[in-house]
């Protein structure tokens with residue numbers, strides 16, 4: 001039996017509360033499907049670590065983590081003591097860049113038992129993936145400020161799109177679309193307003209499309225695409241987007257499906273040269289931390305995605321099925337209208353698995 | 354009686370169909386409130402003009418238009434013959450920049466008679482303004498491509514935020530918020546990911562806030578803000594955003610309120626040095642052009658915003674009231690579930706006014 005080595009990075013806030021439940025679910029699935037897992041826990045990255053050491057992680061973080069098969073990540077951020085751009089650029093965004101996790105993958109699904117904020121939608125109506133470029137584009141630290149402190153002050157902020165970076169995310173998205181029954185890919189653009197980077201993106205989409213003749217692909221400007229997520233989410237199958245557009249769409253999509261509090265995300269290095277990272281969308285939620293009421297489902301769902309990526313599709317499906325049953329039958333944390341604790345929900349899901 | 358000189362720029366597609374109805378409504382209000390209007394019609398900007406002259410407008414467009422009090426604008430774009438970035442950068446985006454229309458203002462309201470895509474929302478629940486920066490930011494034509502055609506190819510796209518540009522839109526937004534009962538301003542940011550321009554934006558928001566102590570202001574990252582538009586639109590009052598974020602939010606907001614087909618927008622030069630421009634959000638809609646079924650309400654509503662800006666608040670209110678009545682009692686164009694023509698709806702609204 002191959003043993004998967006997983007680094008546990010619980011991080012800050014409710015990351016620390018949901019992590020044990022994510023592990024519990026993965027362990028349950030591992031027992032059922034006879035999968036070997038070896039967990040190693042790290043105190044960093046975290047804002048506590050930052051307060052002690054003046055940095056989010058030790059300098060040799062790459063060496064310490066690069067041998068793992070996956071990083072199981074809770075949440076990072078504690079804005080009261082460390083500004084978000086410090087904690088995030090010092091951890092999550094470093095992982096994405098330096099472990100070349102160039103795909104951010106998020107499922108968007110309307111699930112039974114989850115109240116949907118859109119009118120007249122049924123489970124099954126919303127079921128698509130967002131594939132987000134995760135290393136470059138609008139998220140860059142290149143640029144600067146001139147005439148500081150005067151009326152002429154301005155800042156420049158560079159967006160950077162490389163052929164390598166664009167083509168590999170498009171390839172991943174076309175491959176994913178090709179495996180799905182509808183074989184439909186939608187690309188987010190804004191080439192009518194942003195006149196250099198976005199026409200380039202469109203051009204690469206068309207070029208890549210030539211290699212996937214079975215995949216029907218279309219383009220929407222991000223403004224109208226955001227509107228369509230609300231008006232007709234059933235028309236999407238796989239949506240591919242730049243770093244910023246993908247960021248927006250992958251909060252908006254789960255919001256439309258009512259799952260923003262329970263949505264998972266995978267930061268993938270598909271070439272498997274570096275470990276991939278699996279994290280809930282919800283963040284560290286300082287406002288509810290410490291009461292053991294955080295919903296652990298996102299973390300559990302991340303565990304499912306992690307097992308899938310490690311080659312255990314059957315374990316993924318079993319965890320997701322258990323989540324679906326728990327959403328219908330309970331127990332539920334307060335955000336879903338229940339009174340159960342994080343631990344109770346986690347144990348219930350593990351029991352179903 | 355002061356006579357307002359209005360340039361009529363119907364443009365392409367359904368712009369040409371809805372324009373007469375916009376004029377009809379403004380004329381009706383002008384008669385009722387004794388307002389003098391002088392209309393001057395232009396064939397440009399339009400894609401037809403482009404096909405004949407190789408440009409969207411004559412070279413002296415600024416001289417020809419700058420003496421007007423307002424530009425009443427239908428829609429530009431006919432992608433079958435002229436690519437969107439050519440038609441738009443050759444017209445609308447030129448107006449915004451060169452006539453320094455630095456505010457893009459869009460009301461977002463859930464109106465009686467309009468089906469809302471969100472569950473459980475009543476008219477009155479959604480009622481806010483989006484104030485978008487309209488001249489700089491992410492919409493720039495600065496940048497370029499390197500290593501073209503090779504594997505090392507990349508493009509750079511500059512975002513440019515000036516103190517002048519940022520401060521004046523923030524000032525407008527704070528002023529607007531101060532006039533409203535709730536006095537609440539929300540700023541869209543992404544300073545946790547975009548690490549130069551967006552922290553600068555945040556910094557200017559805080560600085561401007563000092564001058565408006567009565568206005569409560571908060572900041573949301575654009576990803577979670579987009580999600581909140583769907584989950585809790587009732588919490589917004591005035592939302593201020595950069596060019597790109599404002600573009601996205603001002604399609605998303607009307608989509609959430611069910612009004613994307615009938616939403617107006619105003620491109621304002623608040624200093625009144627140059628004419629301001631009033632245009633429907635819907636665009637030229639080539640797919641329905643030629644059948645006289647386009648909904649004229651956005652154009653009519655633009656007429657109301659134009660009269661408001663020209664100092665006739667009572668005329669604005671009368672037109673909006675007529676639109677609201679027409680939405681409840683009909684007639685309705687097909688997009689609203691009816692069978693009426695553009696002209697029939699336009700005439701009905703004018704009759705109510």
Ligand SMILES: CC(C)[C@H](C(=O)O)[C@@H](O)C(=O)O
Pocket residue numbers: 192193223441600
């Ligand atoms: C057509 C396009 C360039 C424009 C924009 O992005 O500004 C439009 O979407 C708008 O909002 O007026």
Ligand SMILES: CC(C)[C@H](C(=O)O)[C@@H](O)C(=O)O
Pocket residue numbers: 088247545546576
């Ligand atoms: C926290 C932030 C930097 C991050 C992002 O924008 O990428 C988050 O929103 C996400 O989507 O993972």
